[in-house]
Structures are given as structure tokens and as C-alpha cells.
Amino acid sequence: MRSEAVMRGYRGKPEETAAVFTEDGFLRTGDIGVIEDGYLRIVDRKKELIINAAGKNISPSAVESAIKSRSPLIGQLCVIGDARPYNVALVALDPDVAAGRAHDDPTVRDEVARAVKEGNARLARVETVRRYAIVPDPWIPGGDELTPTMKLKRRPITEKFADTVESLYDGGGIDAG
Incomplete structure (x- = not known):
């Protein structure tokens, strides 16, 4: 996800910040979703x-x-x-x-x-x-x-x-x- 409401990163931890963001600024949430009728529905967690x-x-x-x-x-x-x-x-x-x-x-x-x-x-x-x-x-x-x-x-x-x-x-x- 990407929005102004999303954190900018972990304070004083640039390596951890880089690990959770894509190069174009999207936060990797770890959620798995599907789009149904134009709405995003979260169906699972990637780590699970x-x-x-x-x-x-x-x-x-x-x-x-x-x-x-x-x-x-x-x-x-x-x-x-x-x-x-x-x-x-x-x-x-x-x-x-x-x-x-x-x-x-x-x-x-x-x-x-x-x-x-x-x-x-x-x-x-x-x-x-x-x-x-x-x-x-x-x-x-x-x-x-x-x-x-x-x-x-x-x-x-x-x-x-x-x-x-x-x-x-x-x-x-x-x-x-």
C-alpha cells in the first residue's frame, strides 16, 4: 500500500525500512488480497x-x-x-x-x-x-x-x-x- 498515512520508515533503521518498502514507495504489508467488484478484500497473511x-x-x-x-x-x-x-x-x-x-x-x-x-x-x-x-x-x-x-x-x-x-x-x- 502507499499513502501519506503510511509511515516513512523505522527511525534510525534504514536497512529495516528498505526491507519493508518497494523501490517505488509501496509498503509491503504481508497481506494477501483479492479484488472483487472493485473492492480489495484481505484473505490471508503471506507468512501464514x-x-x-x-x-x-x-x-x-x-x-x-x-x-x-x-x-x-x-x-x-x-x-x-x-x-x-x-x-x-x-x-x-x-x-x-x-x-x-x-x-x-x-x-x-x-x-x-x-x-x-x-x-x-x-x-x-x-x-x-x-x-x-x-x-x-x-x-x-x-x-x-x-x-x-x-x-x-x-x-x-x-x-x-x-x-x-x-x-x-x-x-x-x-x-x-
């Missing part, structure tokens, strides 16, 4: 892109949105697949919608399976989630998994659930097939 083992760029928020929008039971969903052969996901239930049902309740599993299947149907093959796990506890704002503004803390999630993620790639979890 998944680049799978085949080198394909995947927007995790687009995948998460496609699946999450299929069921109010899904409170949060985190797609993982960077440098991996396919995408997997961790699903956290919405505690209000789950209404005391456990993550391993058959009705919960069925509804999440339906949402994943319907969401996957809206995605390109390379974007789809192949396996997923429903985590036992909800993710709360300001906790280990979410910022106070409800954004996913991807690195802490990946580290906290490393064993679960590895098991998904080793055939564990639920097959989204």
Missing part, C-alpha cells in the same frame, strides 16, 4: 501460507473457513500442511454449541465429519484436509491457541499438539475420505 511438499501454495484461512462455515459446532479449526504431502487439521469445538457433549461423542464426530466433507467439496484437491483430530478442550481467547482477538497462534498450536499432528500423518485421527 502453507507451502506443501509439492511446492503448492495454500491459504490455510481459506481452507479453515470453507470447513468451519459448514457447522456451528466447530469453534476453531487449524490446518497444518507446511512441507507435508497433504493437509491435516485440528478441530476445537464451540463450547456453547457443543452444550456439554464430549469431543468423542458419536453425534459430535458425525457432525464434524459432515462439515469436513462438505467443506472439502468446496476446495481444490490440493487444499483439502485428509485427516483431522477433534481436540478435547475448547480454545479460548488469550489462551495457548488463540490471541485475545481470536486469531490462531499457529506455531504454539503446532508445538502443543505435535504428537497429535504426527499421528495424523501416521494414519491416526479421523480420515476425511
Whole structure:
């Protein structure tokens, strides 16, 4: 972006200033956007892109949105697949919608399976989630998994659930097939 409202640079840090501006004065925001009907819509952050083992760029928020929008039971969903052969996901239930049902309740599993299947149907093959796990506890704002503004803390999630993620790639979890 470029405007008079954009900063001129980092004070006393010319190297850092040069890194965030293009030669013609545009600030590199790190956002990925699309233009629809003449309006710019921000769809993701560049640093959050998944680049799978085949080198394909995947927007995790687009995948998460496609699946999450299929069921109010899904409170949060985190797609993982960077440098991996396919995408997997961790699903956290919405505690209000789950209404005391456990993550391993058959009705919960069925509804999440339906949402994943319907969401996957809206995605390109390379974007789809192949396996997923429903985590036992909800993710709360300001906790280990979410910022106070409800954004996913991807690195802490990946580290906290490393064993679960590895098991998904080793055939564990639920097959989204």
C-alpha cells in the first residue's frame, strides 16, 4: 500500500525500512488480497501460507473457513500442511454449541465429519484436509491457541499438539475420505 498515512520508515533503521518498502514507495504489508467488484478484500497473511511438499501454495484461512462455515459446532479449526504431502487439521469445538457433549461423542464426530466433507467439496484437491483430530478442550481467547482477538497462534498450536499432528500423518485421527 502507499499513502501519506503510511509511515516513512523505522527511525534510525534504514536497512529495516528498505526491507519493508518497494523501490517505488509501496509498503509491503504481508497481506494477501483479492479484488472483487472493485473492492480489495484481505484473505490471508503471506507468512501464514502453507507451502506443501509439492511446492503448492495454500491459504490455510481459506481452507479453515470453507470447513468451519459448514457447522456451528466447530469453534476453531487449524490446518497444518507446511512441507507435508497433504493437509491435516485440528478441530476445537464451540463450547456453547457443543452444550456439554464430549469431543468423542458419536453425534459430535458425525457432525464434524459432515462439515469436513462438505467443506472439502468446496476446495481444490490440493487444499483439502485428509485427516483431522477433534481436540478435547475448547480454545479460548488469550489462551495457548488463540490471541485475545481470536486469531490462531499457529506455531504454539503446532508445538502443543505435535504428537497429535504426527499421528495424523501416521494414519491416526479421523480420515476425511
